[in-house]
Amino acid sequence: MARWVLVLALVGAWWEPAEPVEPPRCTAAGRCAAAGSGPSEHNYIVDGLTVFLEYTDSRYFKIICPKGLTLDNSALPSFESQLRVSQVYFTDCPSPQSSYAEVLERLNVVVLDKLSLTNVSNLTAAHFAQLQHVLALELYKAALAPRALAALPQLQRLHLDSVRVAPGELRHLPHSLEKLDLVRMGTNVTAADLAALPHLAKLVVIDGPNVRVEMGPELRVLSLDMLDVVLPRELGPKLLNLTVLGWAELRPAPWLQCALESLDARFVKVEVLPAGWLQRCAALRSLRVEMAELPLRLEPGALRGAAKLEEIRLMSTALQYLPPGLLDDAPELKLLDLRHNRLLELPGGLFAKTNKLETLNLSSNQFTHSVLSSLTAVTSLVTLDVSRNDLHDSCGNKTDVIRGSSPLQYLTKLRELRLSKTNSSMICRDWRENMPHLKTLDLTYNSFEYITFADMQFNGIVDVTVDLQGNNISTLEYTRDNYEYAVNVVDAASPRAQLKLPATLRCDCHDYWAARAFHERPTHVAAEPRCAGGGKLGRAPDALECAGAPTGVTCGAPCACAWRPGPRPVLRVRCAGAGLRSVRAAVAAVRAPRGPPVDWELYLADNRIDRVDLDDLPHNLTVLDLRNNSVSSLSATTASELVKHGLRLADNPLACDCGAADTLAVLRAGLQDAAAARCAAGGALLQARPAPCARWPAPALGAAAALATLLACGALLAAAWRQPGLRLRLKAALHRRGWLPAQPEPEDDARRFDVFVSFSHGDERFVRQLAARLESGPAPYRLCLHYRDWAPGGWIPAQIAASVRASRRTVAVVSEHFLRSSWARAEFQEAHALALRDARPRLVVVLLDDPARLPLDDRLRRYLATNTYVRWGDPWFWEKLYLALPRGRGPAPPRPRPRPPRWRRARRPRWTSRLPRWTARTPR
Ligand SMILES: *[C@@H]1O[C@H](CO)[C@@H](O)[C@H](O)[C@H]1NC(C)=O
Ligand SMILES: *[C@@H]1O[C@H](CO)[C@@H](O)[C@H](O)[C@H]1NC(C)=O
Ligand SMILES: *[C@@H]1O[C@H](CO)[C@@H](O)[C@H](O)[C@H]1NC(C)=O
Ligand SMILES: *[C@@H]1O[C@H](CO)[C@@H](O)[C@H](O)[C@H]1NC(C)=O
Ligand SMILES: *[C@@H]1O[C@H](CO)[C@@H](O)[C@H](O)[C@H]1NC(C)=O
Ligand SMILES: *[C@@H]1O[C@H](CO)[C@@H](O)[C@H](O)[C@H]1NC(C)=O
Ligand SMILES: *[C@@H]1O[C@H](CO)[C@@H](O)[C@H](O)[C@H]1NC(C)=O
Numbered sequence: 070m071a072r073w074v075l076v077l078a079l080v081g082a083w084w085e086p087a088e089p090v091e092p093p094r095c096t097a098a099g100r101c102a103a104a105g106s107g108p109s110e111h112n113y114i115v116d117g118l119t120v121f122l123e124y125t126d127s128r129y130f131k132i133i134c135p136k137g138l139t140l141d142n143s144a145l146p147s148f149e150s151q152l153r154v155s156q157v158y159f160t161d162c163p164s165p166q167s168s169y170a171e172v173l174e175r176l177n178v179v180v181l182d183k184l185s186l187t188n189v190s191n192l193t194a195a196h197f198a199q200l201q202h203v204l205a206l207e208l209y210k211a212a213l214a215p216r217a218l219a220a221l222p223q224l225q226r227l228h229l230d231s232v233r234v235a236p237g238e239l240r241h242l243p244h245s246l247e248k249l250d251l252v253r254m255g256t257n258v259t260a261a262d263l264a265a266l267p268h269l270a271k272l273v274v275i276d277g278p279n280v281r282v283e284m285g286p287e288l289r290v291l292s293l294d295m296l297d298v299v300l301p302r303e304l305g306p307k308l309l310n311l312t313v314l315g316w317a318e319l320r321p322a323p324w325l326q327c328a329l330e331s332l333d334a335r336f337v338k339v340e341v342l343p344a345g346w347l348q349r350c351a352a353l354r355s356l357r358v359e360m361a362e363l364p365l366r367l368e369p370g371a372l373r374g375a376a377k378l379e380e381i382r383l384m385s386t387a388l389q390y391l392p393p394g395l396l397d398d399a400p401e402l403k404l405l406d407l408r409h410n411r412l413l414e415l416p417g418g419l420f421a422k423t424n425k426l427e428t429l430n431l432s433s434n435q436f437t438h439s440v441l442s443s444l445t446a447v448t449s450l451v452t453l454d455v456s457r458n459d460l461h462d463s464c465g466n467k468t469d470v471i472r473g474s475s476p477l478q479y480l481t482k483l484r485e486l487r488l489s490k491t492n493s494s495m496i497c498r499d500w501r502e503n504m505p506h507l508k509t510l511d512l513t514y515n516s517f518e519y520i521t522f523a524d525m526q527f528n529g530i531v532d533v534t535v536d537l538q539g540n541n542i543s544t545l546e547y548t549r550d551n552y553e554y555a556v557n558v559v560d561a562a563s564p565r566a567q568l569k570l571p572a573t574l575r576c577d578c579h580d581y582w583a584a585r586a587f588h589e590r591p592t593h594v595a596a597e598p599r600c601a602g603g604g605k606l607g608r609a610p611d612a613l614e615c616a617g618a619p620t621g622v623t624c625g626a627p628c629a630c631a632w633r634p635g636p637r638p639v640l641r642v643r644c645a646g647a648g649l650r651s652v653r654a655a656v657a658a659v660r661a662p663r664g665p666p667v668d669w670e671l672y673l674a675d676n677r678i679d680r681v682d683l684d685d686l687p688h689n690l691t692v693l694d695l696r697n698n699s700v701s702s703l704s705a706t707t708a709s710e711l712v713k714h715g716l717r718l719a720d721n722p723l724a725c726d727c728g729a730a731d732t733l734a735v736l737r738a739g740l741q742d743a744a745a746a747r748c749a750a751g752g753a754l755l756q757a758r759p760a761p762c763a764r765w766p767a768p769a770l771g772a773a774a775a776l777a778t779l780l781a782c783g784a785l786l787a788a789a790w791r792q793p794g795l796r797l798r799l800k801a802a803l804h805r806r807g808w809l810p811a812q813p814e815p816e817d818d819a820r821r822f823d824v825f826v827s828f829s830h831g832d833e834r835f836v837r838q839l840a841a842r843l844e845s846g847p848a849p850y851r852l853c854l855h856y857r858d859w860a861p862g863g864w865i866p867a868q869i870a871a872s873v874r875a876s877r878r879t880v881a882v883v884s885e886h887f888l889r890s891s892w893a894r895a896e897f898q899e900a901h902a903l904a905l906r907d908a909r910p911r912l913v914v915v916l917l918d919d920p921a922r923l924p925l926d927d928r929l930r931r932y933l934a935t936n937t938y939v940r941w942g943d944p945w946f947w948e949k950l951y952l953a954l955p956r957g958r959g960p961a962p963p964r965p966r967p968r969p970p971r972w973r974r975a976r977r978p979r980w981t982s983r984l985p986r987w988t989a990r991t992p993r
Contacts (some may be wrong), residue, residue, distance in 0.1 A: 649990025831886030
């Protein structure tokens with residue numbers, strides 16, 4: 070049955086991977102049992118001891134014996150189908166009674182190449198019987214009986230590590246040996262030993278001091294790793310490769326015979342390489358001296374005679390200088406590696422004769438930028454590494470924007486240029502333009518602070534990788550022209566440099582044009598610039614900004630400015646939550662007497678701004694953020710102008726009554742945040758659709774009745790009209806009843822008061838009298854009186870402005886007291902300004918005295934000269950006053966009460982929002 074399986078497996082091997090060999094089976098019932106397995110490991114319990122077994126088909130088989138188990142044990146498991154492997158390992162298994170060949174046969178394992186025995190003593194020739202075909206033997210921690218290996222006459226490779234052998238046993242090793250490793254053997258290797266091994270080509274000796282190794286006639290490769298090696302004067306006639314670790318000659322003398330092609334000396338105590346020490350080594354191609362215990366010195370002529378040298382490595386030898394003309398003796402030199410030394414400079418003309426030099430490694434020395442000048446003429450170079458030297462820039466100054474060429478500009482064959490950790494800060498022009506074969510430009514860990522667009526143009530170089538990682542590059546400097554070139558001209562299909570940039574960009578206004586280029590044409594350079602914060606540079610170019618303002622513009626409290634360049638620079642003025650009452654205050658914080666024209670963005674959210682004057686706005690405004698302010702009404706004209714400038718009005722108590730219908734239509738269509746804007750009375754702006762206001766306050770019936778009365782009294786009136794006093798009185802009476810056609814005052818309907826009485830404290834008695842009269846009668850006026858209607862403790866200038874604006878007229882009671890009171894004068898000015906702006910008579914002056922006796926200032930004098938006023942004491946005082954005022958609208962509507970404990974902006978009726986802290990008032 071098993072045989073059939075094997076046959077099938079072999080046939081199957083023709084067209085699919087061989088079936089893995091089944092793990093060995095226990096046959097001795099009761100003495101052997103499988104105890105778990107992994108992919109290639111298998112445990113068995115044999116006579117109560119755990120045996121560890123490992124194998125992979127055709128590669129190796131390994132047994133680790135527990136203490137007390139021998140390979141003679143008949144209960145060991147065995148493979149049902151034969152396992153053929155190239156190597157077999159027996160570890161910790163004492164030497165068996167039988168031979169290893171018999172042991173392997175019992176296990177059903179065939180070894181094809183190498184047998185490896187670890188921790189085994191008393192090995193005799195009998196143990197190796199019938200293993201003639203084995204080519205390699207490894208013994209670790211073993212003891213060999215005399216002539217024990219005589220049974221392996223075809224052995225080619227022998228590795229002895231810590232193996233006890235009888236003295237002189239080396240010369241009884243199989244004659245067939247080609248390679249011999251002697252590790253920790255503690256025995257000298259004499260010429261006689263080696264003479265007995267006629268085929269031995271490669272000898273490796275790793276040992277302590279006190280061990281001497283002589284030369285054999287056939288030796289071609291010798292590797293010595295010992296303390297204090299002293300080499301024989303005469304190297305073997307066929308010795309090509311010599312590796313010496315621990316060479317202890319301070320000043321090697323020339324060998325009498327030297328056929329070496331390669332000499333590799335490490336951990337040397339050599340102090341001087343004198344002139345002519347290689348003079349017999351005419352075939353030497355490769356010389357390596359590495360890790361000197363003492364600073365190494367080369368004498369002039371140190372390479373004399375070794376005219377075929379192609380590779381020289383003098384590494385980590387504390388070399389401080391090279392003698393002039395050193396390389397004149399090595400005209401075939403292709404590689405020079407001087408890494409990790411203390412060289413300050415190279416002697417002049419060092420490379421005069423080395424016109425085949427391709428690879429030069431000068432890294433980790435103490436060179437300065439002058440070293441590059443020594444390389445100007447080495448035009449054969451393909452690989453140059455000058456990393457870890459304090460070179461600084463070799464093509465100009467850090468501050469130069471136009472980069473020059475470096476002394477390497479003639480090295481046009483370079484494929485690899487490494488300048489890592491050289492304190493460089495710029496990419497020289499020749500690296501981009503003169504080196505068409507460049508594949509690697511290593512500029513990592515340098516002092517680059519910015520990269521220009523030009524720095525990234527490796528035109529015509531196919532597949533170059535420019536590594537700039539480990540630099541603190543804050544800026545990619547593109548001009549506007551660069552941006553336009555990148556977006557419009559660069560051919561994305563043409564080969565470009567692959568740039569590896571660190572993620573350290575500041576991504577501020579200086580990166581703006583680069584960001585736009587990467588935003589619009591991410592492929593114009595093969596790079597992925599990233600900000601220090603992690604995001605990609607090209608993500609949102611418009612958001613990039615620098616704090617402050619462009620040159621020529623200053624920005625003061627309470628606003629913070631930021632700007633970025635662009636087709637026109639953008640100035641962002643941020644005054645959110647700065648307690649502002651007008652846009653003008655924000656604009657005034659910025660001064661740009663000679664600044665460039667900029668596009669403004671005004672961020673004024675969370676202030677107390679309640680109106681917007683177009684005159685206050687800067688030119689070229691693109692954002693006007695007035696969210697969470699106190700704007701309640703705008704004229705339709707103002708609104709349609711503002712929405713052109715990116716107006717945002719969420720969280721303002723917008724008046725959505727009939728008078729605002731036009732404005733609301735404009736805002737709905739043009740507001741940036743129309744969806745978030747709300748009406749003061751509640752409800753979304755988008756839903757507010759107030760009906761147009763009725764033109765005539767009374768219904769048509771009332772108008773008809775009034776007309777009838779008028780006709781009836783026609784004759785009487787006509788008669789009375791001829792008397793001036795009577796006419797005035799009649800006019801006033803008609804006016805007060807609304808029977809005279811009043812001038813339409815469309816915007817006034819929204820105002821809370823009819824009259825704001827502005828007066829000085831000293832005239833309060835008069836004012837109480839005035840108020841009593843005006844607030845009574847058929848059409849009582851709604852008066853605003855500061856002693857009654859102002860919030861105690863409110864900010865007076867704010868209350869003045871609010872009162873003036875909330876009233877259809879301001880009556881200024883001008884007296885000597887008035888003229889001395891700064892608050893009263895401020896009220897007058899506010900009302901005057903409003904009157905001028907609206908081109909409507911807003912201000913009514915009541916003079917308590919003869920103007921000639923009052924200390925009027927110029928402004929008031931001019932006002933009185935061109936405007937009518939009412940003088941107290943005039944017999945027609947009341948009539949004139951009534952005519953100067955609009956018709957009273959009757960008692961004020963009741964106020965909501967109780968007042969909400971906290972200020973709830975969106976729910977507040979619009980008229981309270983103008984005067985935020987007005988105290989409650991009962992209508993009289
Ligand atoms: C050598 O093998 C024996 C068992 O045969 C074992 O007891 C011993 O620990 C091993 N020595 C080493 C150094 O592995
Ligand atoms: C090796 O053989 C010697 C005698 O031939 C014997 O005395 C010694 O015990 C043996 N050692 C082992 C570990 O078998
Ligand atoms: C090896 O030979 C040297 C003399 O050439 C001798 O001093 C040394 O002791 C020898 N070492 C051994 C381990 O026999
Ligand atoms: C000798 O050394 C060189 C370089 O060290 C190596 O390329 C070559 O393969 C070696 N030759 C032999 C025979 O080991
Ligand atoms: C030059 O030597 C440095 C070690 O200092 C090594 O890292 C680098 O890879 C070498 N350069 C080349 C081009 O082999
Ligand atoms: C860099 O430029 C400055 C002024 O232009 C000059 O003083 C300085 O010497 C320059 N440095 C180098 C290394 O050329
Ligand atoms: C506003 O922008 C226009 C062009 O967009 C420009 O001509 C004008 O000078 C700008 N005005 C100011 C004051 O910046």
